[in-house]
Amino acid sequence: MPDKETSVTFKVQRFDPEKDKQPRMQEFIVPTRRGMTILDALLYIKENLDGTLAFRTSCRMGICGSCGMYINNYPRLACHTQIAELESAVVTVKPLPNSPIIKDLAVDLQPMFDKHKSIKPYIVQENKTEESNLTHEYVQKPEEVEEYEQFSYCIKCGICVAACPTSASDAKFLGPQALGQAYRYCADSRDAGSAERLTITESNHGAWRCHLAGACSEACPKGVDPGLAIQLLKNKMAKQALAGPQKNKKVAIYPEPKEIKPRVAVPPFTAK
């Protein structure tokens, strides 16, 4: 395990579409310190060793989902992976598989975003005017929130798509991210779009192309468990196929306020 005195060899995959025909590996020696993440190391390389290294990063704390990479043969967030936890003197960093490479470690996540958009990732209302112009506040019980809460933590980093064996060969497969989010909205008691959403997810490249490899859930850096969401989605699809569209229970609407209490007056400005 590296300590503050050691350095680690980074083998980083490089690919410049304007110059290279094939990706190549480049080695860097990076001095490490306690708590240093892969992202810190990449930033060190960019600042001190090779300024042309391209990768995507933003929040550096596992929220934005920009720095998904294939680190030591496993898809991870670079900012969320400490060098020490890999317990390896050599760290290989490659771009996420199953997404096209833009340059070096930066991949194009647009196909994933397009699939995400295709499954209507928003609350669909029966009343379309209500959809764009909410007139009420909707009440959900804690147990209704629990049905989808876990899946709403998705940061769209593309790690589940990199882990999925079906996404490896089927570029049109909706993928664990989009399918997981399809369930997230179908399971929401405020949503009335299950029937149309489930016809999208049963396409040739939809939910039935998932065969429960479980790699997406295992690799997800946010504990979102898209694998579970997809199996629960299939359950909904099976019920819809056998018994017709299943409606969510009518969600309670917050009662209209009967009287509006006047705001407490702002204390008079006392400082002279």
Next chain:
Amino acid sequence: MLKTRMQLLFYLSAIGLAVFLGIHMAVQHLNNVLATGDTAPTSWLSMIGRATQNGWVVIYILMLVFGLYHGLYGLRGIIIEMTKSDKAINLVNRIFIVGGIIIFAWAAYIPIALATR
């Protein structure tokens, strides 16, 4: 929801296959462990003995239906996961439907012909 119904049929055919292949395995491949008394289940006499019983003919034909559907639908799934073109997928669907019917017709005719011979 046609594809979901077909997928559920795929699962149902798997359950049917497990039952009938279970019977097949017990009689023909676990004969010694289960002491069924038939020491040579692949001999002509043993085989033709089963082939002339209506119950076995029904089992064979059901096994054929379940096996063909489960096998071809499963293989179609694998091919879809390697194919981008919708046209190619439609072609595979057609080939599998026609091929499945031809194999079924031929392979169902034989046990019926043997039983009625």
Next chain:
Amino acid sequence: MQTEVKPRPNQLGIVGWFWGGNYKIERYLYILHRVTGVGLILFAMFHLFETTVMRNQGESVWEMTMRFLANPIFEIGLILVGFAFVIHMLNGARLIIQELGYLLGRPKRPVYPYSDAIRRKRGITMIFMAVIIVLMVVFVLNRFIGGAV
């Protein structure tokens, strides 16, 4: 003039079914299920040829076919087919149950360290694997107790 540079495709392809990284057992049961399934289809086609074309020609051709098949290569092949059947059936049963959303539990708040439903229910997978191994042993045992497979 600048030329448009297209992103380089980076899909693992069919290789990705077999190996995609350091994942746990279920990722590899996926390909085992697939390989055993394709193997069983190939065997079923061979078996259908044997039980239709060859059987239809009467006793002598049937017995000749059986004699032709009675050699170590085909016997090992048949044992492998038996193994494939047992794996595909039991793992398939697990897949049908879990793919329809059962035996996986309910969603949980993601609290670090994260766990996922499949890992939480790995015991169920292991029970199915244990039954697979027992049935494989019984299948081989049948060969050695009697004679013909």
